[in-house]
Amino acid sequence: MKLFTVGPVEMFPATLEIAGKQLPYFRTPEFSKVMLENKEMFLESIYAPEETEVVFLTASGTAAMEAAVINCFTKEEKLLVINGGSFGARFGEICAVHQIPHDELVLPFGETLTREKLEAFAGKEYAGLLVNLHETSTGQLYDIKMLSAFCRENNMYLVVDGISAYGADEINFEKHGIDVLIVSSQKALALSPGLSIIAVSKKIYENKVMMISSGSLYLDFKSHINNLRRGQTPFTPAVGILLELHERLEQIRKTGILQMQQEMHDLAVYFRELLQKKGFSIPEYPLSNALTPVMLYPYAKKMYDCLKEDYDLVVTPSGGEMSDELIRIGHLGCMRKEDYKTLLSAMEKVREAL
Numbered sequence: 548m549k550l551f552t553v554g555p556v557e558m559f560p561a562t563l564e565i566a567g568k569q570l571p572y573f574r575t576p577e578f579s580k581v582m583l584e585n586k587e588m589f590l591e592s593i594y595a596p597e598e599t600e601v602v603f604l605t606a607s608g609t610a611a612m613e614a615a616v617i618n619c620f621t622k623e624e625k626l627l628v629i630n631g632g633s634f635g636a637r638f639g640e641i642c643a644v645h646q647i648p649h650d651e652l653v654l655p656f657g658e659t660l661t662r663e664k665l666e667a668f669a670g671k672e673y674a675g676l677l678v679n680l681h682e683t684s685t686g687q688l689y690d691i692k693m694l695s696a697f698c699r700e701n702n703m704y705l706v707v708d709g710i711s712a713y714g715a716d717e718i719n720f721e722k723h724g725i726d727v728l729i730v731s732s733q734k735a736l737a738l739s740p741g742l743s744i745i746a747v748s749k750k751i752y753e754n755k756v757m758m759i760s761s762g763s764l765y766l767d768f769k770s771h772i773n774n775l776r777r778g779q780t781p782f783t784p785a786v787g788i789l790l791e792l793h794e795r796l797e798q799i800r801k802t803g804i805l806q807m808q809q810e811m812h813d814l815a816v817y818f819r820e821l822l823q824k825k826g827f828s829i830p831e832y833p834l835s836n837a838l839t840p841v842m843l844y845p846y847a848k849k850m851y852d853c854l855k856e857d858y859d860l861v862v863t864p865s866g867g868e869m870s871d872e873l874i875r876i877g878h879l880g881c882m883r884k885e886d887y888k889t890l891l892s893a894m895e896k897v898r899e900a901l
């Protein structure tokens with residue numbers, strides 16, 4: 548079986564080796580050292596200043612999105628959400644559940660997020676912008692420089708769900724003025740699911756997080772941040788995934804995160820050229836290096852089923868209204884060019900047999 552998914556993805560041999568070992572006890576100086584190194588290497592990989600705070604949550608990405616919202620904002624403020632698909636919609640749902648007033652910039656499928664569309668929401672005294680840098684449900688990569696400039700001009704905090712963009716596309720915490728960046732273990736890091744990492748700028752930590760009651764015990768940033776000063780977490784962490792993370796971050800430090808992005812970019816471009824040569828169509832909006840969406844109306848669901856059943860190749864199906872329209876082919880994790888040749892020839896055979 549080969550995974551062309553967006554998470555969990557094909558893991559690297561070194562990760563699998565770590566995942567097969569007995570876990571250590573974690574309230575020890577040795578484990579604290581691993582945690583502090585994880586923090587340092589993670590911050591380096593996102594170009595964040597040393598004083599940036601980090602939270603390691605034993606939770607999938609959605610909990611980290613929710614935690615970011617409740618630790619940084621209150622019911623007395625208004626937020627702007629970019630809703631260009633199911634992950635953007637999720638930020639809206641989180642605000643609704645916690646009764647935090649918010650407006651949504653709804654981006655219909657197929658349209659590109661432009662400065663003009665953003666401009667309609669300028670000067671409205673929003674406290675912050677919530678955005679999924681790569682909206683994984685469509686594959687659209689938003690322009691981080693444009694979002695960053697918009698937030699600076701409108702005096703808004705910038706909260707970036709970079710879960711599927713980290714390691715795939717350019718993220719520069721300091722240069723892009725990001726206040727909160729959310730990353731999860733099962734995407735480009737290619738680790739087991741269940742760990743989320745959140746970088747919190749000094750500015751938002753001091754001015755918001757420290758001043759706000761999150762209303763949650765498990766997800767409270769203050770206790771996580773205080774514990775991490777000594778390399779610990781308030782509750783039992785995902786010990787195994789944190790050890791997997793340590794090895795991956797050492798690898799990324801050696802290779803360079805830019806090199807990692809470049810390699811994923813090359814894979815994505817290689818596959819997109821093959822697709823177009825064979826007459827498959829892909830959307831025209833800007834794409835993340837993390838995945839390639841392929842438009843297959845009305846047989847996208849059928850394509851997914853046949854690839855899985857007849858060829859043992861697992862691509863990413865779409866949910867809801869998009870299920871007959873789009874499949875998504877991941878480039879995350881341990882993938883090679885040959886994998887995409889194999890996939891494309893299977894896709895052609897399925898198409899012929901329809």
Ligand SMILES: *Cc1c(COP(=O)(O)O)cnc(C)c1O
Nearest residue numbers: 607608609634679683708710711
């Ligand atoms: C995968 C992903 C998430 C996390 O979803 P979970 O199922 O909670 O792990 C959040 N945002 C984006 C953009 C994602 O790609």
